[in-house]
Amino acid sequence: MASASYDPHLGAGPSDDSVILLDDDSDSGSLLSDDSVLPDYERDEKHTEPAKSLYEACARNEPASLRRIMERGVTKEEANELDINGRNGLMLAVGKGFIDIVTMLHVCPLIDINHQDNDGNTALMIAAQAGFVTILNYILNFYSGVDTEVRDPRGFTALIKAGLQSREECVSALLMHGADMNAMDLVHGRGLKDWILRTGGFDTLYRIRRLQAQSVAEQFCDSYIPEWPELKQLVAKATAVKTTSQKLRQCIKDSLSFNFPHDPEDNGVLDHMVRMTTGIHSPLIATGCRPLCPSSPPEVGKPRFSVPELLEKHSSIELEEKAVNTVGNDSGSRKGIPALTHRLIDVSTAHSAGNI
Structure with a gap:
């Protein structure tokens, strides 16, 4: 098996003793691991009455009922009611993608955000491996005391689970929130990059490489540049007087060139557009x-x-x-x-x- 060359951002490839990438004793034998298959909570019957408990409101995706229940007040036992799989109402709503329910429950201090179900999953792990990046970001930004380093019985964190499922957006969100990239699982002693390589998540590896190459985000609170720095140079080059040979070469180049989709260049016009629409001095920002x-x-x-x-x-x-x-x-x-x-x-x- 050909091994990948060492890269300072990606790290070394899989070890030489890995004859088969996805062997039988590996937890990555299937991208759809056992604990990533959420139980089927769908019910054929139609409910004629509104939900009477917090868990029921979460299971039925009834924001109006949940609001009414929270206004009358809930006990700690009701807030942490569990199903047969050990999941509370919040975890159920996260797994089913009920965004309205998740955004309402953050004001309930009785819910244990780091509660683990029978498989060792937390609400953050469920969102990460399901690829629900909007819910994941909401949990990270609006729930108090979120622990990104909670492990399941195999030692997988939310970050490793997101990498196993090739959820690159969730991997990026967790890394930018401080998740430990160097955490190792407790069974095989492998880290995030090794598990991603073994499951073929090359797009996720590329995203991690981009983040490591520019690990600190840019902020434009104190500065705002209205003009793209390279604009003057490009305009001068385009308007410069060309000789006959230069015009002929440009004509041949244009007629023989093919345009293929490609990613935006770094510090290009698209990056500058983001800067000018997010800078505090930008005329496009009314209130900041x-x-x-x-x-x-x-x-x-x-x-x-x-x-x-x-x-x-x-x-x-x-x-x-x-x-x-x-x-x-x-x-x-x-x-x-x-x-x-x-x-x-x-x-x-x-x-x-x-x-x-």
Whole structure:
């Protein structure tokens, strides 16, 4: 078997003693592993009455019933009611992709976000291996105390499970939230990249390589460049006077060239478009809020706080005053712009306690 050459970002390929990539004793014998097949909760009968418990509302995907139940109040036992597989209502809603239910349950402090079912899965693991990146990001950003390093009996974390299922978006979200890329499973002692290589998730490996090549995200809170830096050079080159031979070569090149789809180039016009539509000084932004940590952008492997955890460390009044001062004092901004509270907080820039 040909082994992959060493790459500083991807690491070494599979070991030479791996004669067969997917051998019988491997947990990756099938991409659809046993614990990734969620039980069938669908019911043929139609319910004529609204749900009476939190679990029933989650199972039926009834946001109105869930809102009514939470308004009247729930006990700890009701909030953590389990089915025969050891899953609570939140885990069931995550597995079925009920986004409305997941977004409502984060205000219930009685739910154990790190609860493990009979297979050792948490709500975060279920979202990661199912590829529900929207739900995954919501759990990471709006649920307090999420532990990304919880392991199932085999030692798989949510990050490894996402890699096994080739969920590259979920892998990226977990890495940018501080998940440990170097965690090893407890059975075979393999890490994330080794498991991805063994399951053929080359697109996921490419995404990890891109993240490692630029591990720190860019923030444009303090700067805004309205013009693409390479624009002047390209315009000058296009408008320059060409000789007859240059025109002939360009004509031949255009007639013989083929256009194939390709990824956007780094620092190209698409990247600049993102910058000019997200910069705080951009005229396309009507109302904005400066991040709490403008000098500490998101970074691979760097833990971050969720919104409720930020609000515990900083009062709403403090956040509002900071937002008003920073937005009002920026050049090109109108003073007195009303600041929103946690809805406008850039949670992607909040990190460990030492950076707040």
